[in-house]
Amino acid sequence: MKKALMLALALATAGSASAAGKVEIFSWWAGDEGPALEALIKLYEQKYPSVKVDNATVSGGAGTNAKAVLKTRMLGGTPPDSFQAHAGQELIGTWVVANRMEDLTPLFKSEGWNKAFPQDLIKLISTKDGIWSVPVNVHRSNVMWYNPAKLKAWGVTAPKTWPEFLSTCAKLKAKGVAAPLVVGENWTQQHLWENVMIGTLGAQNWENLWTGKLKFTDPKVVGAFTTFGKVMDCTNKDASGLSWQQASDRIAAGTSAFNIMGDWAAGYYTTTKKLTPGKDFGWAPSPGTTKVFVMLADSFGLPKGAKNRTEAMNWLKVLGSKQGQDAFNPLKGSIAARIDSDLSKYNTYSKSAAADWKSNKIVGSMAHGAVAPESFMSAFGAIIDQFVAGRDAKGAANAAQQLATRAGIGK
Amino acid sequence: MRGLSRDRLWSIAVLLPSVILLGVFVYGFIGRTVYVSLTDWGNDPAQALATNPVIQWVGLANYQELFSGFLQGRFRQEMVSTIFFTLFFILGCLGLGLGLAMILDRNPKGEGLWRTIFLFPMSLSFIVTGTIWRWMLQPQGGVNQIPTVVGGEPSTFGWLSSTESIWKFDWNKLPLLTAVVVAVVLGVLALRALRAAQRTRALVAGLCALMLLAWSLFVGPNLKLLAAPELHGFNLALIGIIIAAVWQMSGYTMALYLAGLRGIPEEIREAAKVDGATDAQMYRRVIFPLLAPITLSAMIILGHISLKIFDLVYAMSGPDNTFTSVPALNMYLTSFRQNQFALGAAIGTILLLLVAFVIVPYLTSAFRTEESH
Numbered sequence: 001m002k003k004a005l006m007l008a009l010a011l012a013t014a015g016s017a018s019a020a021g022k023v024e025i026f027s028w029w030a031g032d033e034g035p036a037l038e039a040l041i042k043l044y045e046q047k048y049p050s051v052k053v054d055n056a057t058v059s060g061g062a063g064t065n066a067k068a069v070l071k072t073r074m075l076g077g078t079p080p081d082s083f084q085a086h087a088g089q090e091l092i093g094t095w096v097v098a099n100r101m102e103d104l105t106p107l108f109k110s111e112g113w114n115k116a117f118p119q120d121l122i123k124l125i126s127t128k129d130g131i132w133s134v135p136v137n138v139h140r141s142n143v144m145w146y147n148p149a150k151l152k153a154w155g156v157t158a159p160k161t162w163p164e165f166l167s168t169c170a171k172l173k174a175k176g177v178a179a180p181l182v183v184g185e186n187w188t189q190q191h192l193w194e195n196v197m198i199g200t201l202g203a204q205n206w207e208n209l210w211t212g213k214l215k216f217t218d219p220k221v222v223g224a225f226t227t228f229g230k231v232m233d234c235t236n237k238d239a240s241g242l243s244w245q246q247a248s249d250r251i252a253a254g255t256s257a258f259n260i261m262g263d264w265a266a267g268y269y270t271t272t273k274k275l276t277p278g279k280d281f282g283w284a285p286s287p288g289t290t291k292v293f294v295m296l297a298d299s300f301g302l303p304k305g306a307k308n309r310t311e312a313m314n315w316l317k318v319l320g321s322k323q324g325q326d327a328f329n330p331l332k333g334s335i336a337a338r339i340d341s342d343l344s345k346y347n348t349y350s351k352s353a354a355a356d357w358k359s360n361k362i363v364g365s366m367a368h369g370a371v372a373p374e375s376f377m378s379a380f381g382a383i384i385d386q387f388v389a390g391r392d393a394k395g396a397a398n399a400a401q402q403l404a405t406r407a408g409i410g411k
Numbered sequence: 412m413r414g415l416s417r418d419r420l421w422s423i424a425v426l427l428p429s430v431i432l433l434g435v436f437v438y439g440f441i442g443r444t445v446y447v448s449l450t451d452w453g454n455d456p457a458q459a460l461a462t463n464p465v466i467q468w469v470g471l472a473n474y475q476e477l478f479s480g481f482l483q484g485r486f487r488q489e490m491v492s493t494i495f496f497t498l499f500f501i502l503g504c505l506g507l508g509l510g511l512a513m514i515l516d517r518n519p520k521g522e523g524l525w526r527t528i529f530l531f532p533m534s535l536s537f538i539v540t541g542t543i544w545r546w547m548l549q550p551q552g553g554v555n556q557i558p559t560v561v562g563g564e565p566s567t568f569g570w571l572s573s574t575e576s577i578w579k580f581d582w583n584k585l586p587l588l589t590a591v592v593v594a595v596v597l598g599v600l601a602l603r604a605l606r607a608a609q610r611t612r613a614l615v616a617g618l619c620a621l622m623l624l625a626w627s628l629f630v631g632p633n634l635k636l637l638a639a640p641e642l643h644g645f646n647l648a649l650i651g652i653i654i655a656a657v658w659q660m661s662g663y664t665m666a667l668y669l670a671g672l673r674g675i676p677e678e679i680r681e682a683a684k685v686d687g688a689t690d691a692q693m694y695r696r697v698i699f700p701l702l703a704p705i706t707l708s709a710m711i712i713l714g715h716i717s718l719k720i721f722d723l724v725y726a727m728s729g730p731d732n733t734f735t736s737v738p739a740l741n742m743y744l745t746s747f748r749q750n751q752f753a754l755g756a757a758i759g760t761i762l763l764l765l766v767a768f769v770i771v772p773y774l775t776s777a778f779r780t781e782e783s784h
Contacts, residue, residue, distance in 0.1 A: 068747050074460065081535055094750065097427035098460040186731035240648075240732045241572035374457055378748040382485040385733040389574050395639070408456050 001042035021051035023311035028066035030059035036331035043327050079303035081312035082090045085370035087297035088124045088133045091371020096132050102302045103130030116338045120362035133299035134320045137334035140353050141262040141365040142195050144295040147283040150254040158284040162199050165287045168236040179236035182256035184247035186381045190367040195260050199288025200224040203361045210371040212410015216401035225393035260286050267333030277348045293360035296368035304355040376380050376407040433580025448756035459750040473757035479636040489738045491643040497717040503657035508592045516672045530662040540728025544655035570651035579644035587631040593622035648734040664709045671705040714769040
């Protein structure tokens with residue numbers, strides 16, 4: 001009797017669960033970024049109370065683990081209803097070219113997002129066949145961080161161009177600063193590389209590099225590689241042992257003068273290290289990139305064959321809405337991708353970044369998947385390592401061009 | 412008669428599931444990997460993850476790419492690193508393990524405790540070992556601070572972050588070097604056979620050695636794998652990883668050697684002493700030869716661990732440090748980050764072959780001794 005009752009109960013709950021809607025959201029936002037995602041989910045559940053959100057996170061820095069799990073799920077034919085991906089080529093080069101994603105152009109039209117997001121951004125997340133994801137947040141990668149008090153003591157200012165940086169570097173070295181610029185493990189060196197490239201080539205040439213109009217073997221690019229080598233001479237020798245946080249610590253401690261890092265460093269300084277923006281740490285666009293905003297963004301897409309397509313579409317609508325973006329971003333420490341966000345909700349650094357977002361030229365970051373597919377990014381690290389060890393600018397440029405051809409860049 | 416066939420039926424029925432499972436999940440998948448490595452799956456990003464990817468047979472092109480492709484310098488460095496790593500790891504473990512075993516064999520005070528202490532690192536996983544040693548080998552970390560204990564300057568050696576390498580050689584010379592080394596080995600074999608008066612053996616080995624030498628003299632120098640010279644050597648950043656690996660596994664060789672030492676009957680030692688052997692002579696002439704089979708099996712086990720090593724390196728220097736990278740890491744990155752499944756499968760197949768080189772001779776010799784018993 002008891003058993004039968006239990007069975008009936010179980011059946012009843014199962015029945016009610018299937019009657020209500022469900023949507024599975026797949027991301028790598030756990031830990032520090034968890035609360036921001038929770039805020040979005042709460043907003044969604046307020047708007048669609050009958051739908052249960054299944055928050056499937058796979059933790060691990062920059063989604064390395066999540067991406068592997070996602071691959072097995074997609075190949076196994078059980079895609080999540082919506083999943084996180086870095087906006088741009090990281091999604092396009094992996095999943096869109098494989099014909100696994102749905103075109104979101106109708107959604108962008110019906111929600112009026114073509115006007116809400118900057119044109120440069122929409123260009124980065126589209127191909128000629130459609131628009132592929134909804135960006136939730138924006139981070140800036142071309143920021144140079146420094147310690148204002150220390151710079152004053154050394155008698156230098158934040159350089160505006162890379163040649164100026166090199167002379168500042170020589171000055172600092174003469175004063176006994178062993179490593180004027182601090183870098184960390186491999187990806188932070190790629191991050192530095194792209195900033196040197198954009199600062200030397202300019203935004204337009206950077207864009208051309210990824211559409212194939214400018215070849216890596218072009219003398220301009222080879223020259224920028226040489227500059228990158230000179231910049232690397234200003235850096236610490238123990239780079240590959242440092243995480244980006246440890247590298248940032250050296251600015252706070254004043255052992256190095258500059259660090260080029262994305263604006264998640266602002267969150268690290270203010271939240272974790274309890275430093276005051278503007279006083280304990282300062283920032284400027286990285287040399288040669290004034291009026292340029294190098295961006296990376298997290299976005300969500302809609303895989304073909306999603307089980308709960310309607311609910312997933314509603315999720316994307318919440319993500320792209322002003323309310324959704326302003327709920328998520330102040331907690332995540334990023335800025336909204338929309339240009340009409342409510343700035344009163346954001347901190348000092350974010351306000352300045354948001355102002356630049358509206359007025360600057362926007363280009364995508366390579367190191368964070370906006371302009372280059374994974375097949376390029378992941379193998380490019382070895383080229384940087386080889387270049388740093390051997391300083392062969394021409395060889396590195398040749399290798400990069402071969403890699404770009406193999407990855408289908410400019411096709 | 413009926414009972415026997417029933418027994419047979421039973422044994423077949425009991426064995427069948429594991430035979431099928433092994434066949435599918437081990438040998439089937441190995442076969443599948445080898446097949447994938449001979450295709451172009453993933454070379455075109457559009458086909459890598461498509462629902463019905465168009466996959467073409469390309470023969471050995473992926474292997475050719477790995478050994479002579481312009482972009483695969485990382486893989487070649489990793490092959491060189493693996494060889495050095497394996498060599499120093501095995502030497503370190505055997506040396507340290509034997510030393511510890513010989514000390515313990517003298518029955519020092521608290522022998523049981525020492526044995527446990529030395530064996531303990533083996534109970535940790537490589538990830539844990541890697542994390543601990545990563546902290547200790549940080550540029551400003553524990554190991555570099557040791558000189559300050561005696562009042563010296565802290566060391567600045569980049570245990571895991573060094574980008575320097577020594578003993579560099581040009582990859583283009585690899586076939587040449589291999590041929591010379593193999594020829595020398597064959598020559599030694601030939602000489603030995605000659606001394607043992609095995610005429611045919613000496614003749615075959617000697618002829619092979621001569622042919623290889625002739626090849627390396629006349630053909631080898633003109634052979635070019637790569638357009639430009641490419642230097643590979645022993646990366647100093649590997650030293651830190653070797654230390655951690657030896658720390659973890661030397662307790663294991665100690666246990667093997669200790670068992671071996673304890674297994675040598677006291678009478679043999681006494682007999683040696685009665686014959687007037689010193690301690691050193693006794694070890695060299697009597698005890699070490701008796702430990703040879705243990706050394707062999709330890710080498711096989713350590714060898715296959717070091718060829719497949721992945722987690723220790725991943726934990727100690729991350730997947731993206733090319734100066735400490737090993738082929739297994741590259742295989743993971745190539746297949747699951749770059750989506751180049753065929754190329755990844757080719758690296759996997761090469762690793763399998765390397766391990767087979769170590770394991771198969773051991774297995775066959777084990778089979779032979781079993782059969783002769």
